[in-house]
Amino acid sequence: MANPSTGSGRRVLVCIKRVPDLGGEISLTADGMSVDDSNLGHTVSPHEEAAVELAIQTAKDTGGEATVLTLGSSDAVEQLRNALALGCTGAVLVEADASAYGPADVAAAIADVVREHERAGTTYDLVLLGNDASDTGDFQVGIRLSYLLDRPVVAGVSTLGVSGDRVTARGQSPDGGTEIYEVPLPAVLTVMEGGVEPRYPSIPGRMKAKKIKIEEIAPSGEPAGSGRVRLTLPPAQPSQVTVLGEGPEAAGAVVDLLEKLGVTR
């Protein structure tokens, strides 16, 4: 919970998007405008899972609060509740048809909420987003949001630390090295998966999440749209199978591979 008396508690807004939870084979809707999700569950992208984890950790470390926001249909409440179950303590649903919203529209809608909340007395020290959505992959919302809010932005963040009025954001540079940026708060960060291990919900967490009231907001103004013409599927990749060996002799190669993949500890 927030600890206003110390003044150090940081308020974090983390933005997520409900997307289909994909298996191996992806199919598109008949109009080619979106992924066919009729047999699929829904989730948020791995980047956003990491962003939620960072938001919760930051809130916890500073004695602050993490609020989760999404723009989407009422179905996206499922994703908000999941984030609440993990440790967010507030949730905002900007109820809209996400498919009609382009990146600029989404950024504007989030900016509206941030300003609105600020007027009501809640200033978000950090706004976290995923680096890009896993369905549309536009890579734009974070940057546009920072511009609209006139705040600094760091993209591709893996981990972060708040100290005083500054945030230190670390991420991997394209050449494989580590980039570290220190920017003043309030700031916008877009998060890449890999820096933190997102937690799963606990049962008490889910029970608490059920009781939290979700703030529902109708967006102002008409969206301009994404300008997307349609999606196409790339040609199927032939599956690559490597036989590591047979029988007990294969064990060593399997262990090596598991270590390389980083799934052993």
Added chain:
Amino acid sequence: MASVPTSARVVVIGAGIVGNSLVYHLARLGWRDIVQIDKGPLPNPGGSTGHASNFIFPVDHSREITDLTLDSVRQYQEMGVFTQSGGFEVARTEERMEELRRRMSSAKAWGIESELVTPEQVVEKVPFLDADRIVGAFWTPTVGVVDSLRAGTIMRERALELGVLTVVPTVEVTGLDTEDGPTGPTVKRVRTTGGDIEAETVVIACGVWSPKIGDMAGISIPLTPAVHQMISVGPCPQLAEREGEISFPIVRDMDTFCYERQHGADMEVGSYAHRAILHEPEEIPSIEQAKLSPTEMPFTSEDFDPQLEQAFELMPELLGAEGAEIRYAINGLLSLTCDGSPILGESEVKNLWTASAVWVKEGPGVGRAVAEWMTHGESEIDVSASDIARFYPHQMRREHTRLRTTESFIKTYGIVHPSEQYESDRDQRLAPMHDSEVKLGARFFEAVGWERPQWYESNADLLDVYGEAVMPREHEWDSRWWSPIVNAEHLRMRESAGVIDLTAFAIFDVTGPGALDAVQRTCVAQCDVAVGRVIYTPVLDHKGGFRSDLTVMRLGEEHFRVVTGGAHGMADKKWFADQLPGDGSARLSDVTDEISTIGLWGPRARDILGSLTSEDVSHEGFGFLTCREIALRTGGGREVSVLASRISYVGELGWELYVPMGQAAAVWDALLEAGAPHGARPVGIGVYATTGRIEKGYRAFGYELDGERTIMEAGMARPKVKKADFVGKEAYLQQRDGAQSSSGPKTVLCTLSVDDHTSASGVKRYMLGGEPILTRDGATLTDGHGHHPYVTTAGSAPSLGKHLLMAYLPPEEARVGNELAVSYMEELYPVTVAAADATPLFDPSNDRIKG
């Protein structure tokens, strides 16, 4: 792309627990050239077996399911994949405790060690359970978990070692070809993505996909894929500190329809409490589309949230432990059917079999039973309640399955009264006299879609007439789905007459030059009788167990009419059809939907019938066990020709009248009108199926008679055995020889009367069936099969003023006057053997029926 052999003796489609068990048992029984295919990879092709919770609670109220489960446990143990954990079924309410007491009856009847325990005893073994939440529990030490995937692999490998099996994973079935023959279609070929297989026999063991595969051959496999939600929470420190997969007993939280089952450091919480979430087989995602496996559907958390809280209530310290997270959550698909039983056996398409809607706990048992059935024509364990042939057309509709499973899903852990009626999809089959019955205040029970009056509220005035003789029941459970009016109707029938709607009978004609041979071959009794004779006969399987018991009328030299109970009618029809000669010289035609049957019985039956016909219905003019067409006068002076058969299942003078559907309402009205001056009443099935029958000691298929019982054990042997050959004759002759030797039958069907109904609380209790018979001081009895006696039928005998029970007893206990006890809700009630054979307790010399 994998490719398949071009031909096979048998193709088993599916490599889940059922398909794997089946190929093993077929191989063991000598089958060769077996091909097993699955669209998924091995060892987990993505069906329901792959995500099963894999635990087994052996006690079920159904004997068939219990026996299949016990057999499966033995097989899992033999394979070394069974880990005994023990299991509690915990009660949060007193009502549930009463159900657990009833569960004790089933445990004792099926010979499974169980006991009722206190909350403290539960906590001794499950220290993280909150004892304050429960009032008691049912403990079964032999509960355990299995590795069903490993078991499948072992069974496949055993068949492979015998050199008789080819397994081809990752090929999908694209078609099932059939060919029309003189006796209907026969399966010919399995088309797959890896090529076509010419097959003599095909088995569909495809779990939730079975309906889709069945459709390819034009057969209905009426099951629905349904969601069972499950989450896994961990790591829980209380579990992590123990070695192995499971070290704490499994807990079934019966009142919240949830279970908690340890899996290593995690606790799996499964639920049957959510709304029924049904899918269509065609809509299950492909392996490529699925995020996990096709049958591990996306979890819908809002459906599970209430169960989460209930589970947390029961185990707060464990499920709320620091670091314990919901790491896995699925909407797992499993198979449900309209009546809760599996779907096994040969379909309408010859040589096309199914073994579907089977859960892990019954899998290997079903594999063995179906393999035996395919090999010998019957299985050791009677699986007639699971026979695919049982379904009537209305039950093969997907809508029926959808509605019934929606209603029954929530009863998975429910307290279900043995007579409980479904509410959904009723009124499927209405008798011609239905409107009249509604006006008479009929309380309808369903029989295979037919709405049958169980009793008539309009007969409530008889309660005053007969007073205490109607044997009222004071306990709500004993009188649920029951009325003392049944007994009042019974007394009136015995005093005057009753008119009974028997439209639910299944009726089929066997005709043609080969008809006599076909009927002779199917029935035990002599069927080469004069035209106009009525025959009551057992029908046996090859090993001499009961397939059915029914009546046959010889209507012409080449015309036999078979009349049998609706519940088993479709299976009987298939059995008769299977015995028809291949040369087409005999034909079977189903006339069930053309003929309504009305029973008229009682001392005044002759007067009533005589007032409606000018035919001679005297004893001399219309003898017992004869039938003929007679003309009946109905309203407005219209004459209706009906087939009258002098026979009785209630032990009274009277007739079954077979009436064309269109005229049955008029005949019904005429009988009631003509009967009224004699005091006759419409009488419900409560009398026909229970009270009238039990007073006469008549046996019923599915209760006293099944594939595991013999004519000798049921006390139904006639002095002679006919010369003509019939199915099961050799076995039957051996049974007769055995019975005459010193060893005698291994078990004997008896009728017992309850001597005192008073419970400890002073309330009089009335058994409903299924209860164990014990010695007077509560010791277990065991018959020559190693089975323990249980009540096959319980019912009032109002004419005797007794509550009667039927049960198979060890031969040494089968003595008239022998004093035993029945256990009901965990109290003992004294009973005495009243008949140790088929001798009726009411009118033992059958004077009334022959009068």
